[in-house]
Amino acid sequence: MVEVKLENIVKTFGETVALKGINLDIKHGELFTLLGPSGCGKSTTLRIIAGLDYPDSGRIYFGDNEVTYLPSHQRGAVLVFQNYALWPHMSVFDNIAYGLKIRKVPKEEIKKKVEWALELVRLKGFEDRYPTQLSGGQQQRVAIARALVVEPKVLLLDEPLSNLDAKLRLEMRSEIRRIQRELGITVIYVTHDQEEAMAISDRIAVMNVGTVEQVGTPKEIYENPRTEFVASFMGKTNVIPAKVVEREGDRVTVEFEHFRLDGLTYTGEKDEVVLVIRPERIQLKPGENTVAIEGTVDLVEYYGFFVEVIGLFGETRIIARTISDREVGNLKPTQPVTFYIDRRNIIVLPKQQL
Amino acid sequence: MGASKWSERIFGTPLPDPVVIGSFLFPLLYLIAFLIIPVLVMLGNAFLYNGKPSLFWFKSIFQSGYYFNPLHPQGSFVTTIEWGGKTVYYFSGLDFGVVVNSIIVSISVMILTTILGVSFAFVMARYDFPGKNIVRILLFVPLLVTPFVNVVVVKKMFLPDGLINWIFYQHLHLFPHPVWIDGLVGVVIAQSITYYPIVYLNAYASFINIDPTLEEQAENLGSKGFHLFRTVTFPLALPGITAGAILVGIFSLEDLAAPIVFQGSAIAKKLMSYQIYSSFVSGFAIGNPQMAALSLVMLTIALIMFLLVRWYVGMRQYAMLSKGGRWKPRVAKPKGWQAAVIYLVVIPTLLLTIFPQIGVVLLAFSERWYGTWPEGFTLANMKALLTQPDIAQVIRNSLMYSTVAIVIILLLSLTASYAAGRFKKAKLSPILDSLATIPIAVPGIVIAMSYFFFFSTVPPFKGTILDPTNLLAFFPGAALILAYSIRRLPFAARSISAGIQQVHVSLEESAMNLGAGRWKALTSVLIPLILLNLLGGAMLSFVYCMSETSVGITLGSINSTWYPITAKMRELIIGSVGSANLAAALGVFLMLVQIVAIVLANVITKQRYSFIGLT
Numbered sequence: 001m002v003e004v005k006l007e008n009i010v011k012t013f014g015e016t017v018a019l020k021g022i023n024l025d026i027k028h029g030e031l032f033t034l035l036g037p038s039g040c041g042k043s044t045t046l047r048i049i050a051g052l053d054y055p056d057s058g059r060i061y062f063g064d065n066e067v068t069y070l071p072s073h074q075r076g077a078v079l080v081f082q083n084y085a086l087w088p089h090m091s092v093f094d095n096i097a098y099g100l101k102i103r104k105v106p107k108e109e110i111k112k113k114v115e116w117a118l119e120l121v122r123l124k125g126f127e128d129r130y131p132t133q134l135s136g137g138q139q140q141r142v143a144i145a146r147a148l149v150v151e152p153k154v155l156l157l158d159e160p161l162s163n164l165d166a167k168l169r170l171e172m173r174s175e176i177r178r179i180q181r182e183l184g185i186t187v188i189y190v191t192h193d194q195e196e197a198m199a200i201s202d203r204i205a206v207m208n209v210g211t212v213e214q215v216g217t218p219k220e221i222y223e224n225p226r227t228e229f230v231a232s233f234m235g236k237t238n239v240i241p242a243k244v245v246e247r248e249g250d251r252v253t254v255e256f257e258h259f260r261l262d263g264l265t266y267t268g269e270k271d272e273v274v275l276v277i278r279p280e281r282i283q284l285k286p287g288e289n290t291v292a293i294e295g296t297v298d299l300v301e302y303y304g305f306f307v308e309v310i311g312l313f314g315e316t317r318i319i320a321r322t323i324s325d326r327e328v329g330n331l332k333p334t335q336p337v338t339f340y341i342d343r344r345n346i347i348v349l350p351k352q353q354l
Numbered sequence: 355m356g357a358s359k360w361s362e363r364i365f366g367t368p369l370p371d372p373v374v375i376g377s378f379l380f381p382l383l384y385l386i387a388f389l390i391i392p393v394l395v396m397l398g399n400a401f402l403y404n405g406k407p408s409l410f411w412f413k414s415i416f417q418s419g420y421y422f423n424p425l426h427p428q429g430s431f432v433t434t435i436e437w438g439g440k441t442v443y444y445f446s447g448l449d450f451g452v453v454v455n456s457i458i459v460s461i462s463v464m465i466l467t468t469i470l471g472v473s474f475a476f477v478m479a480r481y482d483f484p485g486k487n488i489v490r491i492l493l494f495v496p497l498l499v500t501p502f503v504n505v506v507v508v509k510k511m512f513l514p515d516g517l518i519n520w521i522f523y524q525h526l527h528l529f530p531h532p533v534w535i536d537g538l539v540g541v542v543i544a545q546s547i548t549y550y551p552i553v554y555l556n557a558y559a560s561f562i563n564i565d566p567t568l569e570e571q572a573e574n575l576g577s578k579g580f581h582l583f584r585t586v587t588f589p590l591a592l593p594g595i596t597a598g599a600i601l602v603g604i605f606s607l608e609d610l611a612a613p614i615v616f617q618g619s620a621i622a623k624k625l626m627s628y629q630i631y632s633s634f635v636s637g638f639a640i641g642n643p644q645m646a647a648l649s650l651v652m653l654t655i656a657l658i659m660f661l662l663v664r665w666y667v668g669m670r671q672y673a674m675l676s677k678g679g680r681w682k683p684r685v686a687k688p689k690g691w692q693a694a695v696i697y698l699v700v701i702p703t704l705l706l707t708i709f710p711q712i713g714v715v716l717l718a719f720s721e722r723w724y725g726t727w728p729e730g731f732t733l734a735n736m737k738a739l740l741t742q743p744d745i746a747q748v749i750r751n752s753l754m755y756s757t758v759a760i761v762i763i764l765l766l767s768l769t770a771s772y773a774a775g776r777f778k779k780a781k782l783s784p785i786l787d788s789l790a791t792i793p794i795a796v797p798g799i800v801i802a803m804s805y806f807f808f809f810s811t812v813p814p815f816k817g818t819i820l821d822p823t824n825l826l827a828f829f830p831g832a833a834l835i836l837a838y839s840i841r842r843l844p845f846a847a848r849s850i851s852a853g854i855q856q857v858h859v860s861l862e863e864s865a866m867n868l869g870a871g872r873w874k875a876l877t878s879v880l881i882p883l884i885l886l887n888l889l890g891g892a893m894l895s896f897v898y899c900m901s902e903t904s905v906g907i908t909l910g911s912i913n914s915t916w917y918p919i920t921a922k923m924r925e926l927i928i929g930s931v932g933s934a935n936l937a938a939a940l941g942v943f944l945m946l947v948q949i950v951a952i953v954l955a956n957v958i959t960k961q962r963y964s965f966i967g968l969t
Binding site: 052078099 | 362368369371779858860861863864865866867868869870871874878879882883
């Protein structure tokens with residue numbers, strides 16, 4: 001168990017810059033997630049922490065020790081690979097015992113520890129099976145047991161749920177959370193699935209093309225995205241291009257289509273902005289401090305426990321989500337509709353080159 | 355601790371690791387020492403005249419009608435002669451000079467083997483007919499390598515009273531007169547029959563690997579029959595077929611067995627391989643720089659063929675474009691006329707091409723063979739394998755040389771495949787990769803010639819057991835083991851790199867990540883997982899070491915105590931009457947070794963026995 005610190009990590013593969021100066025501070029005992037689309041550099045970051053790749057520049061610290069160029073086998077940051085990387089020629093027992101044998105742990109103790117690990121992942125009695133005789137979920141558990149049994153300083157999980165079916169994914173997700181809590185171990189978790197990241201993490205770093213866009217708790221990141229990318233990556237949301245037309249300190253008035261919205265908060269310099277509005281924050285009735293925009297109904301989509309109304313405002317489509325059927329009433333396409341939005345729920349962010 | 359940029363650039367890992375560096379340097383230095391430098395030393399001799407750099411030796415080749423006469427060919431392709439009171443068509447070929455002859459023979463063999471190999475492959479890949487399984491087994495027979503003696507049988511088949519005339523002249527009356535195939539035409543026929551299985555295997559694999567939906571789509575759009583074959587099937591299989599054909603072209607260029615067996619006809623000697631070989635045998639011409647120059651001409655032609663096909667095949671990897679695992683191959687029942695072609699042309703042709711191997715067995719178990727068929731059943735030749743001291747000695751020698759060579763080959767191909775396969779970004783990787791495959795394109799006789807110049811002139815080796823001019827001390831076994839290990843390396847290297855590619859790198863990474871050093875990850879994870887490929891590669895190379903000819907009958911035939919099998923076979927073939935039967939017994943022994951290896955490879959390792967391609 002250890003704090004992990006990344007300082008200005010740069011990594012290039014040939015001509016492409018995979019990581020453009022990554023800084024991260026991962027606290028001891030926390031489940032920290034690197035979240036981003038494929039190709040954003042999250043797996044590369046993980047491999048660099050594991051010592052399987054080395055950065056071109058920058059430093060990595062485990063606690064007070066610099067480990068930037070320490071070979072993987074001396075580092076104690078154990079990675080659970082996306083494809084599990086179980087050795088097909090070894091039994092479950094031998095797979096799990098491998099790291100202990102290398103550490104020259106006495107035979108009796110190896111047996112005890114492997115038993116403990118198998119119990120932890122709820123696979124007791126599977127010692128003599130071979131990886132090919134296990135289901136995907138069981139292989140995953142063996143891979144986790146193999147990593148945990150050597151008591152790693154930090155456990156690294158690379159898209160651990162991506163090869164599992166939907167039901168198993170939910171099960172393993174809580175399983176990983178349970179094990180992490182039980183052992184109080186530092187875990188760095190990589191995924192491209194924002195929902196998974198929100199559900200499991202203490203903190204999340206959202207990555208995009210080799211940079212960290214934002215670090216924070218799931219709540220902070222969802223409610224308070226600091227960039228257009230983070231806002232659009234964290235679930236379904238409205239991102240509306242707009243222009244700042246008036247400023248008074250932090251207060252601005254913006255314009256999109258023919259609408260003028262005043263009294264919004266914005267501290268950026270650029271006048272080209274986007275308005276980020278979560279669909280569930282849009283109401284069909286007026287409220288306190290709301291702005292109103294008038295348009296027509298484009299589509300009503302019924303999802304069961306909620307309904308989405310897609311309104312057309314000039315050329316712009318905006319989604320509103322409501323859990324009450326009654327509010328929607330008998331709205332039909334082409335009918336006029338008014339969306340009401342609390343000013344505090346409109347996040348104004350500088351426009352980003354995505 | 356600390357990373358190094360140069361280590362990352364050269365070896366592909368920023369932390370200089372002794373296992374990685376060793377895996378790069380051992381095969382690299384070995385190949386440089388025993389392939390590149392010897393060829394360069396020979397090159398030096400070829401470009402030196404009276405102690406000065408000069409093109410003299412090359413001019414002496416290209417200005418002499420003996421070597422280079424592309425415009426005024428001598429002799430006639432076919433003549434009628436009287437033979438035993440009958441008129442006979444005698445085929446011997448035109449003489450364009452040694453260099454041009456070699457090229458023409460090579461091209462002719464490429465064309466003939468392509469026709470044979472592609473036809474057989476297409477029938478086997480696309481038709482389902484009664485007896486197909488027997489044909490499948492029969493197609494393994496021509497793969498069995500029997501140096502010299504199969505050519506002896508081919509020569510007998512095409513004599514005026516041989517099997518061909520017995521069938522087509524005597525019984526079917528298809529020939530107006532008997533034919534007699536000799537000289538360069540004989541060489542072409544013998545080489546074509548020997549090497550067509552290489553094209554067959556490549557073409558078969560290519561046809562099998564074509565995504566059937568590509569052909570189905572073409573049919574769906576209205577193409578069928580020969581149009582479909584010409585516009586879709588053949589172009590998709592062409593890279594594989596070309597690779598096989600070029601390999602055959604190189605093998606033809608360097609082949610010595612056919613010209614030696616046909617040397618009774620003077621024109622058969624007018625080939626580059628034979629000329630270089632005869633300079634060894636005649637002894638006094640040894641070390642002749644003109645032969646070094648001729649070797650370089652041969653090497654250049656072979657390398658150009660090799661590089662062209664690598665470039666061409668590299669450009670056309672589209673055959674493998676389609677995704678998806680195993681598909682159901684497109685096989686159909688042949689229609690009436692197709693069945694007729696299969697049963698009346700394809701299978702009879704196949705039977706004729708496996709006759710050399712059958713003939714070798716017949717020859718080994720018979721007392722004499724003058725006319726169409728051998729006569730006088732005997733076990734004496736086979737018994738001699740065990741009882742005749744000089745024969746048993748050469749078998750022991752070959753087994754010893756091949757075994758030692760295999761150990762070296764496995765070390766070389768394991769390190770080279772690991773380094774080049776796992777550290778692809780290293781600057782050394784493509785160099786190592788090319789160096790490990792290039793021995794395919796280096797004719798054996800060229801290696802023999804360069805070793806001669808290298809070991810007899812370069813200081814650390816001059817005067818040692820490797821120096822062939824140091825007659826008292828020279829131990830041919832050492833030179834042979836080096837030559838085997840270089841020549842047969844690509845066969846094992848290919849099998850092992852295929853294995854390494856199948857093992858996902860994360861399996862080693864997770865071992866290292868859990869605390870294993872590189873060496874431990876290699877021995878506990880990678881090697882156990884590729885054990886079958888190691889075995890397969892070892893057996894394949896062993897078989898080819900045992901039957902290696904070019905170096906065996908040159909450097910290997912300097913001291914009869916240390917003959918390998920092939921040197922003894924050559925001696926028996928050109929020797930007194932009846933000893934061809936003993937050579938055939940050695941051929942049978944070699945076939946048995948190969949059958950055992952193939953069966954082992956199939957049963958134990960469950961690998962498909964296959965020839966090497968060029969990709």
